[in-house]
Amino acid sequence: MDPISKFMVDHKIPIGAWGKSFFGFLTDNFDTIFRAFSNGLNFILDGLVDLLLMVPPVLLALVIAVIAWLLQRSRPLAIGVFLGLIFIINQNLWKQTVQTLVLVVAAAAMAMAIGVPLGIWAAHKPKVYRIMLPVLDLMQTLPTFVYLIPVLTLFGLGNAPGLIVTIIFVIPTAVRLTHLGVVSVPKSIIEAGEAFGATKSQLLWKVELPSALPTIMAGLTQSIMLSLSMVVFAALIGAGGLGTEINRALGSRRIDLGLEAGLAIVVLAIVLDRMTRIGVGGKK
Amino acid sequence: MTVAVDFKNVDIVFGADQAGSLAMIDKGATRAEILEKTGNVLGCADASLTVHEGEISVLMGLSGSGKSTLLRAVNRLNVVSRGQVLVKDGDKIVDVVTCDEPTLRRLRQKQVAMVFQQFGLLPWRTVEENVGLGLELAGVPDAERKERVHKQLKLVNLDQWSKKYAHELSGGMQQRVGLARAFATEAPILLMDEPFSALDPLIRTKLQDELLQLQAELKKTIIFVSHDLEEALKIGSHITIMEGGRIVQTGAPEDIVLRPANDYVRDFIANVNPLSVLTAWNVMRDRRDLEHGDNGWVWLDRRKTTRFKIDDHGLVAAAERDGKPAVWVSCADVEAQSEEAAQVFWANPGTSLKTVMLAMHRSQTAPVALFDDQSRFVGAIGIRDVLSAVLRR
Numbered sequence: 001m002d003p004i005s006k007f008m009v010d011h012k013i014p015i016g017a018w019g020k021s022f023f024g025f026l027t028d029n030f031d032t033i034f035r036a037f038s039n040g041l042n043f044i045l046d047g048l049v050d051l052l053l054m055v056p057p058v059l060l061a062l063v064i065a066v067i068a069w070l071l072q073r074s075r076p077l078a079i080g081v082f083l084g085l086i087f088i089i090n091q092n093l094w095k096q097t098v099q100t101l102v103l104v105v106a107a108a109a110m111a112m113a114i115g116v117p118l119g120i121w122a123a124h125k126p127k128v129y130r131i132m133l134p135v136l137d138l139m140q141t142l143p144t145f146v147y148l149i150p151v152l153t154l155f156g157l158g159n160a161p162g163l164i165v166t167i168i169f170v171i172p173t174a175v176r177l178t179h180l181g182v183v184s185v186p187k188s189i190i191e192a193g194e195a196f197g198a199t200k201s202q203l204l205w206k207v208e209l210p211s212a213l214p215t216i217m218a219g220l221t222q223s224i225m226l227s228l229s230m231v232v233f234a235a236l237i238g239a240g241g242l243g244t245e246i247n248r249a250l251g252s253r254r255i256d257l258g259l260e261a262g263l264a265i266v267v268l269a270i271v272l273d274r275m276t277r278i279g280v281g282g283k284k
Numbered sequence: 285m286t287v288a289v290d291f292k293n294v295d296i297v298f299g300a301d302q303a304g305s306l307a308m309i310d311k312g313a314t315r316a317e318i319l320e321k322t323g324n325v326l327g328c329a330d331a332s333l334t335v336h337e338g339e340i341s342v343l344m345g346l347s348g349s350g351k352s353t354l355l356r357a358v359n360r361l362n363v364v365s366r367g368q369v370l371v372k373d374g375d376k377i378v379d380v381v382t383c384d385e386p387t388l389r390r391l392r393q394k395q396v397a398m399v400f401q402q403f404g405l406l407p408w409r410t411v412e413e414n415v416g417l418g419l420e421l422a423g424v425p426d427a428e429r430k431e432r433v434h435k436q437l438k439l440v441n442l443d444q445w446s447k448k449y450a451h452e453l454s455g456g457m458q459q460r461v462g463l464a465r466a467f468a469t470e471a472p473i474l475l476m477d478e479p480f481s482a483l484d485p486l487i488r489t490k491l492q493d494e495l496l497q498l499q500a501e502l503k504k505t506i507i508f509v510s511h512d513l514e515e516a517l518k519i520g521s522h523i524t525i526m527e528g529g530r531i532v533q534t535g536a537p538e539d540i541v542l543r544p545a546n547d548y549v550r551d552f553i554a555n556v557n558p559l560s561v562l563t564a565w566n567v568m569r570d571r572r573d574l575e576h577g578d579n580g581w582v583w584l585d586r587r588k589t590t591r592f593k594i595d596d597h598g599l600v601a602a603a604e605r606d607g608k609p610a611v612w613v614s615c616a617d618v619e620a621q622s623e624e625a626a627q628v629f630w631a632n633p634g635t636s637l638k639t640v641m642l643a644m645h646r647s648q649t650a651p652v653a654l655f656d657d658q659s660r661f662v663g664a665i666g667i668r669d670v671l672s673a674v675l676r677r
Contacts, residue, residue, distance in 0.1 A: 192404030195359055196418040196469065197392030206420070210408050 023150045034154045041160035048102045049240075057094045061085035068275045077274055084267040093242065093264045100231050100241035100268065103159060107166035107230075108223040114167070115174025115223075116216060120204070122175065123182035136172040144169065144233045152237050162239025166230040170223045177219030181212030217276070224272045228265060242268075287372065288473055288505035289335040289358055294367035296353050296529075299324025302365050315528050327353035327362060328529040335522070337372070337472075340499065340506040342520035344513060344552070350529035351509045352477050357381075358507065359396045359475060360388055371395065371473065393422035397466035401478040403458045405450035411461050412437065412446040418469035436464040439498065456487035463495070467502070476508045480515065492519055513552055517541070517561045525549050538566045542673070558674055564640050565633035567673040568654050568663035584651040584664040590628055592653065598660035603628050605650065612653065615643045630655050633662065637673065640665055 001009070026034070052060060061082055069078035088097050122129035148165060155161040185208050193207040209216075235243025242261045249258035297305040301322040308318050315326040328350035335341040343351035356362040357369050360380050369380040373395050378387060397418065405414050412433050419429040437443045440460040450458060459479060466474055480488040496519060499506065510516050516523050517537045524534040525548070533545035541561050544550040575583040577591065580601070584590045590610070593602040603610040610626035615635055629643035630653040640652050644667060651666045 188400060188402045188404040189406055191361055192398075192400060192406070192417070193421075195361060195392060195396075195398040195400075195404075195475075196421050196465075197389045197394075198421050199389065202421055206417075207406065210406070213408075 019150075023153055027153055035156065038155040038158065038160040041163060042158045045102055045106065045159040045163065048106075049099050052098045052102065053095060057089045058086070060098075061089065064271075068271070071275055072277070081271050081275065084271050088264050088267060091260045091264060093245065093261060096240065096242045096245055096261070097264055097268060099159075099239075100228075100243065100265070103163060103166065103234065103239055103241060104224060104227040104231065104268075104272070107163055107170060107227040108220065110163070110167050111170035111174045111223050111227070112220055115171045115219070116178045118171075119175045119178025119216075119219075120182055120208075122179045129179060132175070136175060139168055140172045144230070145236075148233065148237055157238030159239045161237050162230075162234030165234055165237070166227050169230050170226045173222045173226055174219050177222065178212070178216050181215030181219075182208050184215070185211040221273055221276045224276060225269060228269050228272070231265065285336040285338075287334055287370075288337045289372070289507065290368075290370040290377075291331050291333045291354065291357070292368040292370065294331045294354065294357060294369060295329050295365045296327030296350075296357060296362055297324050297365045298327055306366055326350075326529045328526070331367075331526075331529075331531050333524055333531065333534060335505060335507055337505050338503045339521040340508055340519055341522040341524065342508045342510055342516040343524050343526060344510055344516050345526035346511060348528075349526040351511075351526050353529070354526070355475055355477055355507055355509050358473070359392050359398060361398075393418060393469065395471050396473045396475060397469045397471040398475040399459070399462045399466050399477065399479040401481055403450075403455075403462045403482075405458055405461055405465075407449065407451045410447050410449055411442060411453070414450050414461055415464045415468050417465055422469070432468055432470075433464075436468045439467065440464045440494070454487075455483050456491060459483060459491060460494075463491075463498075467498075472504055474504045474506045476506060478509050478511065481511070488515070495519065513556050514560070517556065525552065537561050538563065542566055542676075553676075558676070559636070559638045559641075562637040562673055563633065564631045564635045564637065564652070564654055564665060567637060567640075567669045568633075568665045569669060570663045571661055574664060582661075584628070584653060585666040586668065587666075590651050592628075592661060594661050598658075600653075600655075600659075600661055615639050615652065618643050618646055628653060631665075632656070637670070641670060644670065 055063075064085060065078045065082035068081040069075065072078075088094060118132070122132050144165070147168065148161075151161045151165050155164060189207055189211060190203065193203045198206065231239075231241060231243040232246050233243070235241065235247050242265050245261035246258055246265075249255075249261060295306060295309055297309075297318075299305065299322065301324055304322045305318050305324045305326065308321065309326070309329045313321075318324060318326045331350070331354050333341070333354075343355060345351045353362055357364050358371060358380060364381040367381065370377050371380050371391060372378075373387075373391060378391060380388065380391065383391070406417070409417075412430075415436055416429050416433045419432060424432070434443065434446075437446055440463055442457065442460055442464060445453065445457065450461060453461065459482075462479065480491050483491065492515060508516075508519065517540075520537055522534065523537055523540050525532045525540065525545075527548050533540060533549050535543075538561050540549065541553050541556060541558055544553055571582065571594075575586075575588070577583060580594050581591050581604075582594055584592060590603070590605045592600050592612075593604075595601045600612060603612050605626040605628060608626055610628050612628045612630050615629050615631040616639075618629065618639070627647060628650060629647055631640050631643070633654060633656065643652050644650065644665075649667050651664050653661060654663045654665065656662050
């Protein structure tokens with residue numbers, strides 16, 4: 001090794017060590033809190049899964065198809081949703097699919113619940129957005145495996161850490177699209193609201209959010225798709241579902257199992273995507 | 285006349301260095317100089333203008349002249365850097381520049397409504413929901429709101445379209461919705477920011493006529509921004525011309541056309557047809573300026589072809605044309621004339637110049653007399669007066 005490189009390596013900045021001691025500090029002092037949180041979350045998620053599994057699969061598939069019809073008022077879509085779910089039942093992957101569905105819907109809902117207010121805040125305060133931007137970039141580009149480790153040490157194995165990892169991965173999309181939607185509200189209609197005496201909150205609820213709704217809904221669809229893409233990684237830290245099947249197929253090199261579980265994820269993705277595309281056309 | 289809106293030495297500067305820019309304004313710096321030195325944009329400088337109740341005051345100028353900027357100071361869509369904008373609020377007068385937020389909101393909801401160039405309608409709302417926006421924001425109860433909205437839609441002939449979405453309508457209809465939205469709040473003051481500029485000429489003329497009809501009934505105070513002088517002359521009872529953020533001239537339409545303050549205004553009116561603005565009153569020679577003869581005879585024209593004998597009450601006792609007795613006939617009857625006796629046409633001060641010219645044409649360039657409401661002789665118009673008014677010499 002050349003002397004300059006050697007000098008630099010000898011004086012390595014201990015980022016890894018700092019991170020480790022930070023998480024060590026957290027686990028040493030707040031372990032019970034994290035575990036309690038994790039257990040509670042696991043309880044809720046598992047309970048939901050168990051509840052849904054008590055319903056006969058075909059009936060549940062029918063209910064989901066009806067929801068699809070209520071959301072989109074399209075008969076072909078409802079029939080397509082039903083057939084897709086029947087295919088999954090046929091492949092004997094229903095239990096795993098329900099686990100994945102609960103995880104994905106919970107993660108997307110949480111990500112929207114946190115991301116939409118943050119996006120609105122950022123849209124109103126450009127300074128806040130400038131600070132937020134690098135954090136969002138970090139959350140999206142840091143390889144997923146890297147934050148699997150601390151989440152695993154803090155929350156243990158199970159559905160809860162899987163959910164948390166997924167939320168972290170998905171929030172930036174919810175924030176960004178909400179920000180985009182609110183920033184792109186035409187100035188003319190904001191001024192119209194102001195000119196007729198809107199308060200700040202009236203402006204938000206009656207002008208900005210309705211105008212940004214199509215973009216925010218696109219954010220929801222994106223959130224769901226990204227959550228699904230995290231399923232396989234979440235399975236590595238004990239979240240159940242289709243991801244577990246794929247990991248198992250990978251471990252034992254079983255092409256058949258991998259294909260079946262992979263197709264089930266694709267079907268689920270298409271079903272959720274089509275169901276949540278509301279308001280994109282600007283129609284009611 | 286009660287004052288509805290009063291701008292007092294209003295300066296508007298966009299940018300960070302307010303103090304520096306204001307100091308430069310005081311020294312009479314132009315917009316370009318201020319931009320170069322401070323990086324700020326001068327919106328308008330030292331603008332003073334009084335708008336009375338019930339009048340249509342038009343702010344005119346090329347784009348960037350500061351006319352919209354000044355208009356938007358009335359409801360504080362633009363923040364005034366220095367000066368006062370006094371707005372009548374019931375029995376009180378409120379300075380919009382310094383009033384607190386709740387007062388401003390109340391003014392915007394109840395006193396000052398606005399119509400926008402790009403309509404500013406909410407595309408996800410139906411026509412009736414758009415018209416009800418102001419009332420909804422002011423917290424007017426549903427039933428009352430529905431009723432008032434319906435009334436306004438009827439007024440602008442849109443009641444069949446109430447359930448349509450705004451974007452399904454044509455431009456002209458969308459702006460009618462904009463008008464109805466402004467009228468629905470029943471605000472006495474109406475701000476109109478180039479409301480008809482985005483429409484095609486035919487629709488524009490139609491909406492101008494509709495606005496004038498509505499105004500005859502509703503008697504609002506309207507401040508109207510336009511870059512089209514024909515439009516300004518048509519609808520304005522007062523016209524203010526702006527250039528580079530400063531007011532150049534303000535006055536009645538015919539004042540602007542007859543006595544332009546500088547070359548900028550002269551350029552502006554160069555292409556305007558004076559016949560559409562001028563009246564007999566604007567071009568006549570006063571009776572005291574006419575040439576008087578013996579026994580109360582007055583020559584109506586410089587060529588001495590026509591004369592009137594005026595009695596002690598100011599009424600016409602006899603008329604003579606080319607030395608022969610003549611009868612005097614109203615310009616209004618210009619079409620139905622026999623050719624028996626020599627005629628002298630007369631008009632009222634408010635008669636349009638066009639009618640006067642027609643009468644002159646019919647009478648082989650004879651002068652036209654002007655009578656007031658009590659038929660008293662007030663002045664006369666000769667061919668030279670007409671020519672100089674039309675040519676603006």
